[in-house]
Amino acid sequence: MAAPSAEPTDSAAVPRLILSASGQRGADRKRLADAAGLAQWALADDSIRIPAAQTLRLWDLTEAKCDTRYVGVRGADYYRPGMLGMFDRLVVSAPDVGSGLRVASSYARLATSAEFAFAERAGEAVLTVAQIPGDGNSRALAAEFILGVVLNLIRKAAGRPVTPARVEFASPAPHAHAEHAELYGTASIDFDQPADALVFRADDMRLPLPTADPVAAGRLRGRADTLVSARRATTWRDWLRHRINARLSEGTASLDAVARDLYLSPRTLQRRLGEQDTTWRAELDAVRRQRAVTLLGTSSPTRADLAEELGYSAARAARRTLRRWEVAAVKPTDPHRGAR
Template identity: 35%
Template sequence: METTYRLSLHRFVVSQLSGNGIDADWLLGEVGIPEWTMDDGDIQVPSSAFTRLWEVAAKAVDDPILPVRLGCRFTLGAGGLCDYLFSTSPTIGEGLATVGPYISDISTNHRLSLIEEGNGDIKFGFEIIEGDDRARDLTHLWAVASLLGRPRRVAAGTFDAELVRLRQRAPRTYTDMYDLLGTRAIEFGAAEDSITFRAADMDVPLTTADPVLHGILEKVAATVPPPPALASAWVDQVAGALAEALIAGDASLDAVARRLMVGRRTLQRRLAEAGTTWRQELDRARLERLRRVDSGGAHLGPARQAEILGYAGPQSIRRAARRWESIAERRVSDAIILAMRA
């Protein structure tokens, strides 16, 4: 199963970089993320895109510890429901304890462990599920820093790391990490990726604590499904583009691909990933357009129907109608079989 990251993380990174002179459209193009996704709410994007985002961004600004810088600026809300559960908790410790159980709402590509050390300090360990060493190094720099940046936003006091261990080799420049993470105890070439916090800091109150809202959010978290995958979001985008294309009079594959700013093969591949085809989506869009026109009380002849639906003529629409009837018959037949088996 392909692992993913919540799109709001990409949106946060892109917004931070665009505020520092990096062209957002260029960055999205380099990463391979469609521009429309930036305004498409919460969806899940393949893990490779998040790794690629850090690779391109770090190279563009010539900064090997860019994930640490941006992680320390983490804005609550970018992590979705997980962030709201954290911010409504009474203390840093109780807030951080919610991150592990609900991390899949942020990403399905990591496991987060929480270990209490012998002296009471709390260590969070990170493991990546899908990705090579480079992917692990970049995303764990981000993970360590964002786990620190999250409490700093709402803690009623200072909050720094006690110890940071990283498997990767030391970057060519990393001394800024001392100030960013609040500790000089940073070990490179370690056997694990982890960040340790002082036991006393776990009792620091959060200024946003709200026990009533937290209780409600916990109930919501138990029932809310994860954000949809990018593949299903593509189907919605194609439907919208097809509706516009039919009105404009050109609903060809190339025309719709241009509207979505992708190649025709990319569009077909995305639809296949979502379990559908170009022909199915085109037929669905045509049926929907015909329903809307008919609902207005219009009595359309075959020629006018063909024109509205983008067919060459009445003969083409008759062939499509037979195809639709065949699909409908199969669906009814399948439903009857299922009912008989129940």
């Protein structure tokens, strides 16, 4: 597979949530996703990381389609705990509000490309969005959404209102912010600030979370640490091989079918393959080889099973492919292997 990329990414759950919230407002979710370059199969798979640039593009398109500056706030209002998977479970398993916010800060990258910072100072506790890729209005929408989601999650876990002392945004003030006040539960909202932040009273940090589960928290953190360290952008070639693999499972692995999945014409797909110094046959072969290795390493398949796994209608074709791989693996300078 392609080498890891440093490109910032979001869980597929984030654009999926944005699209669902937009759909509630009458927008055509599929058209919005298509316009943002988000394939339906990618949105349905939480193991896939969506480039942050596409999520920001989706915010811009959603704002234009819904004709309102408040899509970030409304997206956060639509959110329900559980929609962001492991991130949500980690936060609600913490013992108190302060610990939950620390967990949100530490594991934000499970869900989003944003980075959080949490600090307690002089009678206050501050959750700051330390970094969001991009700029402009899409960044402002993303910040309003992210802070609103975390606040809603903490409130649900606490089983009671947890109201910030104030909310700060780096973006310029909109014409009105009544919807902001309703979502965050306070009229103390300041714009044109150095950063985007929720500022709480220090005493609220000791409020217990009835959802606390130290056993689950320990188990989840082990898995989350692995996921965060392994997190990477899903590159174009990753997406390509993901779709080839899915099409092989369906028995429909053709260049035309995969091109449709990637919203490309067959000719454009071939050009993109050339730009990546590869070919359709090479990529198909690589996915087939991985499927063969996995199957042979976990079971003793019949020839028919192997042919089906590799997307062949006849066992003879699968055998020819295996022999070709075996020949390619034999080095000319290795007389022992060549004599077998």
